[in-house]
Amino acid sequence: MKAVPETSVVRTKRKRKLFSSIRRDVLLYVLLLVPLTYIAIFRYGPIYGVLMAFQDYNIFQGISGSEWVGLDVFQFIFEQKSFYRALKNTLVLNTLDLVVGFPAPILLAILLNELWHTRFKKLAQSVLYLPHFLSWVIIGGMVYLIFSTGGIANSLVTSLGLNEIEFLSRKNNWIVLYVLVGVWQNVGWGTIIYLAALVGINKELYEAAAIDGCTRIRKIWHITLPGIKPTIIILLILQIGRMVSIGFDRPYVLGNSLVSEYSDVISTYVYRIGIGAGDFSQATAVGLFQSVVGLIFLLTANYITKKVGEQGIW
Amino acid sequence: MKRKSWLSYVLALSLMMSLLAACSGNTANEPQSSNTPQTSDTPSEQSAEPPVTLTVGIFDRGIQGQPDLNNNTWTRYINENFGKANNAIVKFVSIPRSQEVDKLNVLMAADEAPDVSFTYDGATVSRYAKIDGIMELDDLLEEHGQQLKAYLGETVLAYGVYNGKQMAIPAKRTALAWNGLFIRKDWLDKLGLPAPTNQEELYNTLVAFRDQNPGGVDGVIPWGVAATGMNYTFGNLAESFWEEQTEEEFVTIPGWLRPGNKDYLRFLNKLYNEKLISPDFALDKTAQQADADVTNGKVGFFGANWDYALRQHISEPLKANVPEAEFLPIDTFKNYEGKYKKVAYNENGINVIIPKSSKNAELAIKYLNWMADPEVLFFLQFGEEGINHEMVDGIPQAVNQTGDNMQTSYLNLDYTLVVNGVELGDEEKNVKALAISAPGLEGLAELSYKINTTDTYTHYFYETPNEASIKFGKTLGDLNKQMTDRLIVAKPAEFDSLYDQLVAEYMEAGGQAVMEENIKLYQAQEQSKS
Numbered sequence: 001m002k003a004v005p006e007t008s009v010v011r012t013k014r015k016r017k018l019f020s021s022i023r024r025d026v027l028l029y030v031l032l033l034v035p036l037t038y039i040a041i042f043r044y045g046p047i048y049g050v051l052m053a054f055q056d057y058n059i060f061q062g063i064s065g066s067e068w069v070g071l072d073v074f075q076f077i078f079e080q081k082s083f084y085r086a087l088k089n090t091l092v093l094n095t096l097d098l099v100v101g102f103p104a105p106i107l108l109a110i111l112l113n114e115l116w117h118t119r120f121k122k123l124a125q126s127v128l129y130l131p132h133f134l135s136w137v138i139i140g141g142m143v144y145l146i147f148s149t150g151g152i153a154n155s156l157v158t159s160l161g162l163n164e165i166e167f168l169s170r171k172n173n174w175i176v177l178y179v180l181v182g183v184w185q186n187v188g189w190g191t192i193i194y195l196a197a198l199v200g201i202n203k204e205l206y207e208a209a210a211i212d213g214c215t216r217i218r219k220i221w222h223i224t225l226p227g228i229k230p231t232i233i234i235l236l237i238l239q240i241g242r243m244v245s246i247g248f249d250r251p252y253v254l255g256n257s258l259v260s261e262y263s264d265v266i267s268t269y270v271y272r273i274g275i276g277a278g279d280f281s282q283a284t285a286v287g288l289f290q291s292v293v294g295l296i297f298l299l300t301a302n303y304i305t306k307k308v309g310e311q312g313i314w
Numbered sequence: 315m316k317r318k319s320w321l322s323y324v325l326a327l328s329l330m331m332s333l334l335a336a337c338s339g340n341t342a343n344e345p346q347s348s349n350t351p352q353t354s355d356t357p358s359e360q361s362a363e364p365p366v367t368l369t370v371g372i373f374d375r376g377i378q379g380q381p382d383l384n385n386n387t388w389t390r391y392i393n394e395n396f397g398k399a400n401n402a403i404v405k406f407v408s409i410p411r412s413q414e415v416d417k418l419n420v421l422m423a424a425d426e427a428p429d430v431s432f433t434y435d436g437a438t439v440s441r442y443a444k445i446d447g448i449m450e451l452d453d454l455l456e457e458h459g460q461q462l463k464a465y466l467g468e469t470v471l472a473y474g475v476y477n478g479k480q481m482a483i484p485a486k487r488t489a490l491a492w493n494g495l496f497i498r499k500d501w502l503d504k505l506g507l508p509a510p511t512n513q514e515e516l517y518n519t520l521v522a523f524r525d526q527n528p529g530g531v532d533g534v535i536p537w538g539v540a541a542t543g544m545n546y547t548f549g550n551l552a553e554s555f556w557e558e559q560t561e562e563e564f565v566t567i568p569g570w571l572r573p574g575n576k577d578y579l580r581f582l583n584k585l586y587n588e589k590l591i592s593p594d595f596a597l598d599k600t601a602q603q604a605d606a607d608v609t610n611g612k613v614g615f616f617g618a619n620w621d622y623a624l625r626q627h628i629s630e631p632l633k634a635n636v637p638e639a640e641f642l643p644i645d646t647f648k649n650y651e652g653k654y655k656k657v658a659y660n661e662n663g664i665n666v667i668i669p670k671s672s673k674n675a676e677l678a679i680k681y682l683n684w685m686a687d688p689e690v691l692f693f694l695q696f697g698e699e700g701i702n703h704e705m706v707d708g709i710p711q712a713v714n715q716t717g718d719n720m721q722t723s724y725l726n727l728d729y730t731l732v733v734n735g736v737e738l739g740d741e742e743k744n745v746k747a748l749a750i751s752a753p754g755l756e757g758l759a760e761l762s763y764k765i766n767t768t769d770t771y772t773h774y775f776y777e778t779p780n781e782a783s784i785k786f787g788k789t790l791g792d793l794n795k796q797m798t799d800r801l802i803v804a805k806p807a808e809f810d811s812l813y814d815q816l817v818a819e820y821m822e823a824g825g826q827a828v829m830e831e832n833i834k835l836y837q838a839q840e841q842s843k844s
Contacts, residue, residue: 059423060447060670082789082823149593150533168597169803257541257799258596277788278419278441 053285059278073285083286086269089262090246096179098239104183105190106232110220112191113198125195128188140253143181144168169258178254178263193235194228201227233310241298244290266290366402368677369428371418373728374408376600377627380722383408387702387719388694388729396684402677412544412600415788422447427669429678432731437787439474439665440779443481449668449675451480458679462732465686473662476779483682485663485727488735488744491766492659494620495549499642501614504528512648513554513581516615520590523614529636531612537591538613540601542795549617550656552578554647562840565774566832568825570797570817576810579801583809586802596799611636620766621724624752624759626714643762658770663727663734685732688739695725695737709743711750777839782831786824793820 022029048063053073055066077083108128115121131139147153147167154164167173205223214222248267255263266286274283302312372383383389384406392404407428409417415438421427422442433439442448451474455463463471466486474482502509502519505528510516520536527534540546552569555578559567569575585591598604607613608623609631622628623641632639645654666682668675684690696703696710702719703710715721727734736747749760797816804812821829 058445058447060445080823081819144597148597169594256597256599257796258803260796260800272789272792275416275419276792278423278438279785280423 050284050288052281053288055281057281057284059280069281073281074289077282077285077289082264083269085261086264086266087244089251090244090265090267092262093175093178093251093265094243094246096175097182098243100179101183101186101190102236102239104187106194106228108187109191109194109198109228110224112195113224114216114220125188125191128191130188131185132189134185136247136249136253139181139185143177143254147177168256171259171262174254174259175262178250181254182250193231197228197231198224230311233305234313237298237301237305237313240301241294243297244293363401365397366400366674366677368402368404368430368674368681369407370404370430370678370681370731371409371428371432372406373411373414373723375411375722375728377720377722379716379720381718381720383722387697388721388726391693392729395690396681400677400680402674404681422669425669425671427671429668429672429674430666430681430731431669432664432666434664435787436473436665437779437783439482439667440476441784442667443476443479444779444784447670448481449670449672451483451668451679454675454679455480455483458676459683462679462683462686465732470662473660473775474665475777482665482667483732484665485730485732485734486737487659487661487663488733488737488741489620489748489763490658490661490770490772491620491763492657493547493549493617494622494762494766495615495617495644495646496623496641496762497615497644497646498529498613499640500638501528502642509642509644510646512646513551516646517585517590520585520615521588524588524590529611529614529639531610533612534614535592535607535612536614537585538604538607538616539592539595540598540604541596542798543791544599544601545618545622546595546601546604547617548582550647550654551581551617553655553657554578554649555581556655557650562833562836566836567829568820570820570825571829576813579798579813580809582802583804583806587806591802596803608632609635611639620762621752621759624755624762625724626721629752629755630714641758643758643765645765645768653769654765655769655771656766658767658772660772660775664731666731682732685730688737691730691733691737694730695733706750707746709738709746709750711747711753714753774836776832776835778835780828780831780835782824782827786828790820790824790828793823 051063052066054068054070055063056069056072057063057066112121112125115124145151149164149166153167157163157165165173167177201223205227206219209219209223244266246265246267248271251263251265252268252271255268270283270286273279273286306312374383381387389404389406396402397404407421414433415435418427418431418433418438421431439448451459462483466483470484470486471480473484474480476482497509497519499509501523505522505526507519507522510519522528523534523536538546539548552575555574557573559572564572582591592598592604592607594603604613604616605628608616609628611632616622620643623643632641647654647656649655668678672678685694692710696712697715697719699705699710701713702715703712705711712721712725722728725736730737736744738744738747745763748763750756752759797820801809801813801816
């Protein structure tokens, strides 16, 4: 685009252009209103509740009637050891998820892409998606059935002549299980975007590579991976932005008192003080803290990607 | 073409409308659902005004085969008798038993708490009293609750007074026994062992259960336990390890700091590591596994409420699965004085509170007042003669029921919010009725009650609420459970250091603050007495 001097003629032209383009695609704009309304109501609407973090919030007085206390709530939280524990656990579990869980769908997508038997490919995909639709409560039940002391996993272990393994009640075993169950649930679903990106790679590149005598691995390394690199990077940035936030169900359902040292994360902490102890100010303050740190992570990741010459998310 | 695009407008718009409808749906649906009569009989037709809906909480204990908690013999009786006379529909709002306080908090915050709400947790009541979320009941009681006042009496009502005001209505507790311990008598007999009378003997008995498996079951569990805080307890094991303390220390200091408490957990740790207690107890958050183990005849010994082994959901399936099984109530944890010291209840039970947002406070009090009528209480506890109970020497004996007539709690205590325990009007009758409350197990019930009301102490009642406890109580309660579970499964070599570390964390997380305030409050209260 050329830099045009901002004359009034140009401005009105632009305006007219805007209106005419709206008129042309009016249906698309109407459709766009749907997500916009959703975001306005459910994402922007509740933001005023953040005020609770600066109040001694009383559920019966509401925000307008509660007393303002400045940063007292934050001060109280930052004095709590349990808060730091929850923060540390959130970061540890998310980092492990990133390290193990992030490459898994990429690998799987590439493997699926290499399959030539279409029907088997479709079937494999569907089977792999399936766990994504299971609720964590159900997965938790399954995990407990399989991995408890008397469960199937331990029957196998003992039949091999080994000692029983306490998968669920020893901290380190639990973390491994936590990460792997997460991968199991999400890996199939995560491939969708990569598979879509893979379709976009020019087939001629593969043909040319075949003529040049490339092996399959070489083709993956030099064509497939570079082809989906932008997708990988965008998803990576988004994932890093979520480093401090963690789903509630997974740690809550899989956790138990014996591994609380690792399974108590920010979301369960917020649940405990908010719903459990009825202290909404503290819960909100922790939530706000989480969002701010999340934003910082996201911006940093985006900045770094741009610095190394890749496209960021904006 | 033109028509097609017109259609898409409609589609897009309707999509938006449905979205908007969905988000306003929460509030729009609410009154509608609460107006729907849930009971089969609609109130009297002659009254011109539409009936008022009185909402009352009810614990959902998730018992197998339980009836609809909002439509069964008991709710129909309530609606028939109280509802019709007051042009009201009494609607029961279920609250999962294991989420007593969490659910109450959510309902309170959403302004949807039932008109008659409740909690056993005194700290929660004081918190709501402090933030002005529940009604002051002095005047209402005076005006509409004379029968109730007379029934509960000064002593019981005093437990609901916060800073001089009646904020809660405690139920009257007629049976003061709390926990009990039960052992499989048929197993003891088979092994030729006497009932254990101290920790050492119990340990040896458990070892014998483990090694000799007298029940011949797959996966014998000498001592059945669930995650701390759910039904199953360690009885008075802790008390048996506690050493001497002054009254003030005993009342104000948390259990973790008591001399001897460490040995109590070390004992459990030893049992766990020798595979004498349920291996996955800490994962059994709802106690369903423990219940299943007990009723499948795998468990040799357990601690729970004093009547737990006699309850229908335990005794019936156990009898069906293992006909020869018999649980004997015992006293086995002797302390340094040679006493079987154990905790008993104060005379109060559940605390009924009425949220500030309630529009039916008057009706709520009338409801409780109606329930204090001996005739009403009798029906709700014992039902109809010939169906729910038989008269034996003038004392009703409950007949276990299924389906519609089933009682999901002992003598329907979840429905009879003014009383906890048998209420036949006089104490002698109550004790007799207690004894025969478990059909077929009368002797055991009597024995268990007797054991568990001997050598008892009760929790000290602070007349002024403890501010630190309001703030940290929930966190500390959760910590208590985690600490107990973690210490039990710790590696024996790490036990000592872990104990000290966890207790230090506990004190820092609010334990210290609560204790200091306890001491202040205790001293003030004792001074004002003398």
